[in-house]
Amino acid sequence: MAEVLVLVEHVDGNVKKVTYELLTLARRIGEPAAVFIGNGADAAIPGLAEHGAATVYVADAPELLAHPVAPKAEVLAKLVAEKSPAAVLVASTAEAKEVAARLAIRTGSGIITDAVDVAADATATQSVFGGATVVHSKVATGTPIITVRVNSTAPEAAPAAGARVDVAVELSAAAQAAKVVDRVEQAKGGRPDLAEAAIVVSGGRGVGGAEGFGVIEALADSLGAAVGASRAATDAGWYPHQFQVGQTGKTVAPQLYIANGISGAIQHRAGMQTSKTVVVVNKDAEAPIFELADFGVVGDLFAVVPQLTEEITKRKG
Amino acid sequence: MREVDSQTMKIVVCVKQVPDSWAEKTLGPDHTLDRESVDAVMNELDEYAVEEALRLQEAHGGEVVVVSMGPSQTTDTIRKALSMGADAGVHVLDDGLHGSDAVATSLALAKAIEAQGADLVIFGSESTDARMSVVPAMVAERLGLPQLTFSSSVAVDGGTVKTNRVTEYGYDVVEAPLPALVSVVEKINEPRYPSFKGIMAAKKKPVTTLDLAGLGLAADEVGLAAAWSVVADAAARPPKAKGTIVTDDGNGGAAIAEFLSAQKFI
Numbered sequence: 416m417a418e419v420l421v422l423v424e425h426v427d428g429n430v431k432k433v434t435y436e437l438l439t440l441a442r443r444i445g446e447p448a449a450v451f452i453g454n455g456a457d458a459a460i461p462g463l464a465e466h467g468a469a470t471v472y473v474a475d476a477p478e479l480l481a482h483p484v485a486p487k488a489e490v491l492a493k494l495v496a497e498k499s500p501a502a503v504l505v506a507s508t509a510e511a512k513e514v515a516a517r518l519a520i521r522t523g524s525g526i527i528t529d530a531v532d533v534a535a536d537a538t539a540t541q542s543v544f545g546g547a548t549v550v551h552s553k554v555a556t557g558t559p560i561i562t563v564r565v566n567s568t569a570p571e572a573a574p575a576a577g578a579r580v581d582v583a584v585e586l587s588a589a590a591q592a593a594k595v596v597d598r599v600e601q602a603k604g605g606r607p608d609l610a611e612a613a614i615v616v617s618g619g620r621g622v623g624g625a626e627g628f629g630v631i632e633a634l635a636d637s638l639g640a641a642v643g644a645s646r647a648a649t650d651a652g653w654y655p656h657q658f659q660v661g662q663t664g665k666t667v668a669p670q671l672y673i674a675n676g677i678s679g680a681i682q683h684r685a686g687m688q689t690s691k692t693v694v695v696v697n698k699d700a701e702a703p704i705f706e707l708a709d710f711g712v713v714g715d716l717f718a719v720v721p722q723l724t725e726e727i728t729k730r731k732g
Numbered sequence: 733m734r735e736v737d738s739q740t741m742k743i744v745v746c747v748k749q750v751p752d753s754w755a756e757k758t759l760g761p762d763h764t765l766d767r768e769s770v771d772a773v774m775n776e777l778d779e780y781a782v783e784e785a786l787r788l789q790e791a792h793g794g795e796v797v798v799v800s801m802g803p804s805q806t807t808d809t810i811r812k813a814l815s816m817g818a819d820a821g822v823h824v825l826d827d828g829l830h831g832s833d834a835v836a837t838s839l840a841l842a843k844a845i846e847a848q849g850a851d852l853v854i855f856g857s858e859s860t861d862a863r864m865s866v867v868p869a870m871v872a873e874r875l876g877l878p879q880l881t882f883s884s885s886v887a888v889d890g891g892t893v894k895t896n897r898v899t900e901y902g903y904d905v906v907e908a909p910l911p912a913l914v915s916v917v918e919k920i921n922e923p924r925y926p927s928f929k930g931i932m933a934a935k936k937k938p939v940t941t942l943d944l945a946g947l948g949l950a951a952d953e954v955g956l957a958a959a960w961s962v963v964a965d966a967a968a969r970p971p972k973a974k975g976t977i978v979t980d981d982g983n984g985g986a987a988i989a990e991f992l993s994a995q996k997f998i
């Protein structure tokens with residue numbers, strides 16, 4: 416059976432859940448092989464094996480991390496050339512999409528981005544125009560390279576060998592031309608990553624100001640959720656821009672999205688429309704966001720949200 | 733490394749014309765975006781790219797050329813960039829380009845950029861219609877240019893460009909010799925509005941049209957027929973079943989908690 420390469424998303428060997436989702440999808444197409452680039456492979460391998468990786472290709476030379484994007488594409492390109500995989504799956508993160516983009520050019524392959532499902536024949540399902548249209552596409556040339564959205568499927572365990580195979584790559588001069596001279600980490604607080612969170616609690620203009628986000632954060636924390644914001648809120652400087660959900664912000668597809676004081680403009684919906692369950696709090700019964708609601712309350716968020724938080728805290732005991 | 737003389741620094745900015753994001757977008761019978769039936773505007777994220785180029789030009793001198801690939805009405809978007817202050821435009825225009833996917837688009841743009849001999853190429857980070865965020869990386873790969881994408885700041889000093897690359901954990905400081913390719917994120921700057929003077933001046937600025945022959949490309953290298961990924965079918969998502977909407981009577985929060993509990997979220 417042909418291999419399916421899965422690029423591992425991780426922080427120093429701490430594997431992100433989306434990788435297990437990709438391995439789960441990869442099993443439909445062929446034999447999953449994880450591609451681990453960077454430090455911490457030993458810590459990562461057990462989890463990768465547990466989720467179906469028969470092989471774990473490891474590339475941990477320091478120069479791979481000294482330049483953005485291109486080295487990862489060259490590692491994958493080498494494996495594509497040697498192993499002729501049935502497909503390459505990567506997560507739809509900003510960086511992995513760029514890795515996939517360069518890989519497509521290097522290997523003469525077609526690319527499909529932001530798939531929400533992948534079938535056994537590598538046909539990808541995409542949800543385009545903010546979720547209004549569902550498209551099925553296939554790569555017609557080369558090796559199918561597919562980027563898959565976070566939370567597209569539930570990760571399933573399927574223990575496999577997880578045999579480590581080390582890979583060495585001679586980087587091209589072009590890949591080494593841009594150098595990472597410094598890495599700056601910005602404190603994120605204890606909340607889950609917005610793009611990966613199972614639950615997102617968002618606030619919009621209705622929150623009224625930076626202080627108002629206190630009630631949004633309290634609700635989020637009671638649910639272990641990430642906080643999101645509409646552009647009206649980020650533009651006003653009430654909440655940092657990296658938390659913006661929508662067409663020009665993050666696309667999220669959590670199990671549960673709670674929109675508070677957000678009207679539901681088409682550009683906001685573009686970033687959250689494929690959420691599985693949507694709850695809305697808005698004082699205007701005519702707000703278009705109610706069209707997406709599985710459950711909605713017409714009311715003042717400053718009354719409804721604190722009561723909800725209290726109720727959740729009580730129930731969780 | 734190329735030492736850039738301030739008189740000669742050449743910046744190419746790639747801008748795309750996209751359907752107005754307020755418009756309902758639909759796919760035509762050939763599964764390509766129906767670009768005829770909707771109002772078109774400059775991709776909002778590319779306004780930041782144009783603005784960044786103009787600021788670098790103000791600081792270092794040189795020339796700013798905008799490159800855009802798209803159907804004939806794309807001239808409006810090129811004119812907009814010229815009225816903001818860019819010096820010249822290149823319109824990549826050929827019926828054979830219709831239906832080009834990202835791979836083919838990157839090929840045509842790479843050819844057009846190569847012909848310009850740019851020191852710095854600036855992209856937006858995403859087009860609001862395709863939403864792929866892949867074209868800049870593809871062009872960098874094709875042209876062998878250092879890739880400094882998702883930049884929240886860009887500085888040029890002599891023959892070097894330095895950017896902050898937005899990452900999931902914060903940002904990376906990335907440095908490369910010119911010539912190089914940059915993409916910029918939303919909010920890197922505040923794009924200027926074209927002034928009346930700018931709009932008048934733009935009418936006299938040169939816009940060159942490049943067709944496939946001018947790019948040195950054959951018809952089978954681009955367009956719908958050459959697409960490396962194909963759409964099998966497309967359908968409107970079935971409308972969502974209507975949810976339960978209640979009016980807050982003092983127990984709205986508790987009602988949501990009840991719903992979340994029934995759905996096993998709590």
Ligand SMILES: Cc1cc2nc3c(=O)[nH]c(=O)nc-3n(C[C@H](O)[C@H](O)[C@H](O)COP(=O)(O)OP(=O)(O)OC[C@H]3O[C@@H](n4cnc5c(N)ncnc54)[C@H](O)[C@@H]3O)c2cc1C
Binds near residue numbers: 646
């Ligand atoms: C090219 C482009 C890209 C864009 N990209 C994005 C994007 O990525 N993300 C995004 O979000 N937007 C984006 N926008 C902006 C978008 O069009 C809307 O302007 C924005 O989403 C509105 O944010 P909002 O819903 O918070 O504010 P509003 O539309 O002002 O809605 C506020 C809502 O809060 C309700 N409200 C007020 N007070 C209360 C209260 N006390 N209790 C309960 N409800 C209350 C009101 O009834 C109203 O419905 C984009 C726009 C353009 C043109």
Ligand SMILES: Nc1ncnc2c1ncn2[C@@H]1O[C@H](COP(=O)(O)O)[C@@H](O)[C@H]1O
Binds near residue numbers: 855857859862
């Ligand atoms: N047809 C085009 N003409 C010029 N630039 C383009 C075109 N398509 C994409 N771009 C550039 O590539 C960036 C990313 O686009 P995309 O990969 O489609 O999301 C845009 O912000 C533009 O700068």
